[in-house]
Amino acid sequence: MTNVTVIGLGAMGLPMALHLGRSFAVTVYDIDPVAVDAATRGGATPAGTLSDAGSGADVVVLVVRDAGQLEEALFGPDALSPSLAEGAVVVITSTVGEQALLSSAARLAERDILCVDAALSGGPVRAGTGDLLVMVGGSPEARAAAHDVLDALASTLCIVGDRVGQGQQLKVVNQLLCGIHTAAAAEALTLAHSFGLDLDMVIDVLGAGAAASFMLADRGPRIAQRIRGEEPPLRSRLDVIGKDMGIVGDATRAHKVGAPVAGAAEQLYRVGLAAGLAAEDDSIIATILAGVRG
Numbered sequence: 001m002t003n004v005t006v007i008g009l010g011a012m013g014l015p016m017a018l019h020l021g022r023s024f025a026v027t028v029y030d031i032d033p034v035a036v037d038a039a040t041r042g043g044a045t046p047a048g049t050l051s052d053a054g055s056g057a058d059v060v061v062l063v064v065r066d067a068g069q070l071e072e073a074l075f076g077p078d079a080l081s082p083s084l085a086e087g088a089v090v091v092i093t094s095t096v097g098e099q100a101l102l103s104s105a106a107r108l109a110e111r112d113i114l115c116v117d118a119a120l121s122g123g124p125v126r127a128g129t130g131d132l133l134v135m136v137g138g139s140p141e142a143r144a145a146a147h148d149v150l151d152a153l154a155s156t157l158c159i160v161g162d163r164v165g166q167g168q169q170l171k172v173v174n175q176l177l178c179g180i181h182t183a184a185a186a187e188a189l190t191l192a193h194s195f196g197l198d199l200d201m202v203i204d205v206l207g208a209g210a211a212a213s214f215m216l217a218d219r220g221p222r223i224a225q226r227i228r229g230e231e232p233p234l235r236s237r238l239d240v241i242g243k244d245m246g247i248v249g250d251a252t253r254a255h256k257v258g259a260p261v262a263g264a265a266e267q268l269y270r271v272g273l274a275a276g277l278a279a280e281d282d283s284i285i286a287t288i289l290a291g292v293r294g
Helices: 013-020 033-041 050-054 067-075 098-109 140-153 166-195 199-207 214-227 238-254 260-274 282-288
Strands: 003-007 025-029 059-062 089-092 114-121 132-137 154-161
Touching: 003 013, 003 050, 013 025, 013 033, 013 059, 013 140, 025 033, 025 050, 059 067, 059 140, 067 098, 089 098, 089 140, 098 114, 098 166, 114 140, 114 166, 132 140, 132 166, 140 154, 154 166, 166 199, 166 214, 166 238, 166 260, 166 282, 199 214, 214 282, 238 260, 238 282, 260 282
Parallel strands: 003 025, 003 059, 059 089, 089 114, 132 154
Antiparallel strands: 114 132
16 A cells, blocks of 8 residues: 655645545644644554654655745755655645745755645645645656545646646646635625625625635635624635735746736735734735725
8 A cells, every 4th residue: 555644734734634544554744733633533643753754655745834844844854855765756735836846856856756746726625525626747757656646635637747846837826816816805795794785695696606716605704704703713824825925926026927916915915914914814804904894
């Protein structure tokens, strides 16, 4: 049986690990003991260190938050990479930008470790059922080594190209739309609230027409809770979407692409981050829009 290690048991990593455990022998590592306990109760084997987590792994799935965590997990003081055997494959699912992928893949290749860029979209619920969109960049050899794991995670498996980083490129395009759609949903529901409309009804009606979007359906109920002064569950942290939109901004500037709507959405998230709301669900942006009433 293929030995799979999942590093990072956050909103996406934990349901992914539990789902993969139905088909593979899964080892997990995270600094949060509560998340590790949840994965262990689901049948995974906990590892005490990153080095332990990499030992014996055929496929390592990294589900970390940003480029800094990626660097630390692979090459930091308690590094994962030295414990990996030649021919193992590291699947990087996090939105960290193309350059971070290229750098990591080059350093792994020095030890004959394969690397696959496998950007994800779909959210935690779909992660737990193997219903994700997975956008893959990597050599045919690396993709073949990771195929069974990627196939288990994806309902839509898109091979973007043969080069690591190309999955990240498509994910940046994906996040540009997600960031804009989330901000737009918050603006629309804030306006609906100012009219005195029932927000649950508004979400249902908009979802049945041309204004429908995944982000409206997913974020809309939590945005409505915020507008009503309620506390929604934490599903998607503000600092994550803020980080992603920063990557979008860097990419559009590097490629000299005008993106005024994405830039406006990014600034909205930056306002929230500057207000100390980084760890809040990203629905919190509704509370900083003009016209929001509790």
